[in-house]
Amino acid sequence: MLGAIRKAVASGAAVDLTGWNKDKAVNAFANTTVSSIVLEVPDGAFGATTIGFWGVTALATDAGGWRQINRAGQPMIQPIFNPDDGERSSAYNTTQPREDRANYGPLVSKLVAGVVAAMGTSADPKAYGELVAALCCPDILRYEVGTPAVFGFAKRNGRALADNAPEVMFSIVVNAALSDGLRRGTATGTLRPDFPMSRCRYPQEREANPNRLE
Numbered sequence: 001m002l003g004a005i006r007k008a009v010a011s012g013a014a015v016d017l018t019g020w021n022k023d024k025a026v027n028a029f030a031n032t033t034v035s036s037i038v039l040e041v042p043d044g045a046f047g048a049t050t051i052g053f054w055g056v057t058a059l060a061t062d063a064g065g066w067r068q069i070n071r072a073g074q075p076m077i078q079p080i081f082n083p084d085d086g087e088r089s090s091a092y093n094t095t096q097p098r099e100d101r102a103n104y105g106p107l108v109s110k111l112v113a114g115v116v117a118a119m120g121t122s123a124d125p126k127a128y129g130e131l132v133a134a135l136c137c138p139d140i141l142r143y144e145v146g147t148p149a150v151f152g153f154a155k156r157n158g159r160a161l162a163d164n165a166p167e168v169m170f171s172i173v174v175n176a177a178l179s180d181g182l183r184r185g186t187a188t189g190t191l192r193p194d195f196p197m198s199r200c201r202y203p204q205e206r207e208a209n210p211n212r213l214e
Helices: 002-011 077-081 087-094 097-119 125-136 165-174 184-188 203-208
Strands: 050-053 055-060 066-072 141-144
Touching (some): 002 165, 066 087, 077 087, 077 097, 097 125, 125 165
Antiparallel strands (some): 050 141, 055 066
């Protein structure tokens, strides 16, 4: 499905899902283990009611510094708008969100306008393209501190663990409801009732793990 979306966006054509059967959709991350380090920060530490965050992968350099080689904020921005391992993708990964509107805003606007025009899903493709570009640039995930996270069609406020973010992004880009066939239960079978669960809850656990962050 991602391949069809990427092709349509790149060529300004309607999304062709011929041969796609959502009833046979498979979670690409099923039966895999994803490990994370979670840092829990008090709400008051931010000094703001709304924040925007993004993450990078950086490699140590021979000179003793760090070189940014990858970045991510909102889901699916790179896979949808930048070809895999292409020059634009590489350049994107070395820049920062504050540069996105100038560097990529016009491009995202043009690509989205092309695909929605081809699909006939917007009466004003140019205006809709600009709207999506404003949503995607800068590429940061916005969150209202102290509220439930949700990444959905009606509201995007952070991202909960089992949100089907790719489906939401596909639908926003083409301005039409697209289903990838996956359901919330596909991802929630082994999720714990709260997150994270690794925090120290009891004095004896804290004594046994003095280096564990609260």
